[in-house]
Amino acid sequence: xxxxxxxxxxxxxxxxxxxxxxxxxxxxxxxxxxxxxxxxxxxxxxxxxxxxxxxxxxxxxxxxxxxxxxxxxxxxxxxxxxxxxxxxxxxxxxxxxxxxxxxxxxxxxxxxxxxxxxxxxxxxxxxxxxxxxxxxxxxxxxxxxxxxxxxxxxxxxxxxxxxxxxxxxxxxxxxxxxxxxxxxxxxxxxxxxxxxxxxxx
Numbered sequence: 752x753x754x755x756x757x758x759x760x761x762x763x764x765x766x767x768x769x770x771x772x773x774x775x776x777x778x779x780x781x782x783x784x785x786x787x788x789x790x791x792x793x794x795x796x797x798x799x800x801x802x803x804x805x806x807x808x809x810x811x812x813x814x815x816x817x818x819x820x821x822x823x824x825x826x827x828x829x830x831x832x833x834x835x836x837x838x839x840x841x842x843x844x845x846x847x848x849x850x851x852x853x854x855x856x857x858x859x860x861x862x863x864x865x866x867x868x869x870x871x872x873x874x875x876x877x878x879x880x881x882x883x884x885x886x887x888x889x890x891x892x893x894x895x896x897x898x899x900x901x902x903x904x905x906x907x908x909x910x911x912x913x914x915x916x917x918x919x920x921x922x923x924x925x926x927x928x929x930x931x932x933x934x935x936x937x938x939x940x941x942x943x944x945x946x947x948x949x950x951x952x
Contacts, residue, residue: 753856757848758806759814761799770807770817771795773836782816782835782842784870784877786897786904795834803829804857808841808849815840818853820866827864829857833877846880854886854911858920865912871897871904881909886919 761770774795779787790798798819799805805819817834831853835841857863868887870877881887887909896906911919 753859755806755852755856757809758818758852758856759809761805761807766807767796767799767805768792769813770799770805773807773814774798774817774834776836777838780835780838781899782833782838782846782874782876784831784833784868784874786871786874787899798832803861806849806853806856808844808846810840810844811837815844816849818849820853820857823867825864827862828867829863829865830867830869833870842876846876847883850880854919858916863916863920865910865916868909869896869906871899871906873897873899873904878907881907884909886911886915888915 761767771792772795775790775792777783778789781787798821799817801821802819803822805817807814808816808818810816815835815837817836819832819834820829821832822828823830831850833846833850854866857866868877868881872878872892881889888911890908890910893906893908895903897904
């Protein structure tokens with residue numbers, strides 16, 4: 752079983768309510784991946800409910816942020832979202848340990864084909880992390896995606912996919928098994944589609 756140092760699992764309704772309060776604690780955060788936004792507790796709670804997985808980031812008395820993964824439309828594709836409850840505390844602690852643990856947990860617990868991380872170019876904490884990471888690579892820039900400090904900023908998308916993802920999965924027995932399960936499911940789906948097409952000809 753994976754042990755956590757930088758993260759704390761969200762297991763109960765009380766945990767979820769606490770995580771929602773952390774997510775909405777700093778509406779002008781320059782560290783949250785979604786950028787500054789007014790997020791009410793009930794909106795944050797709904798985001799926790801939608802998450803494939805969510806964790807508190809340990810620090811301070813009650814935690815300094817939340818990491819969650821949201822399933823995107825394509826099977827096996829997830830977006831990683833960071834919410835800061837205290838920018839100064841996160842900048843002091845860093846996000847590397849928490850994000851690395853989060854990625855390892857995702858890879859070992861579910862079928863993953865691609866991980867995405869979006870943030871504004873002004874977000875120095877996430878930019879420094881992504882640039883130093885051996886696994887994330889920058890895929891592109893989207894103009895005027897974020898609004899912060901009275902102006903629009905370009906957004907960056909970073910991902911782990913392809914050979915980098917397979918390398919991480921191969922190094923982790925749990926992730927390797929999840930990937931094999933994904934491959935088996937994909938093969939069955941492809942065969943079912945072929946059989947269906949053959950029947951309609």
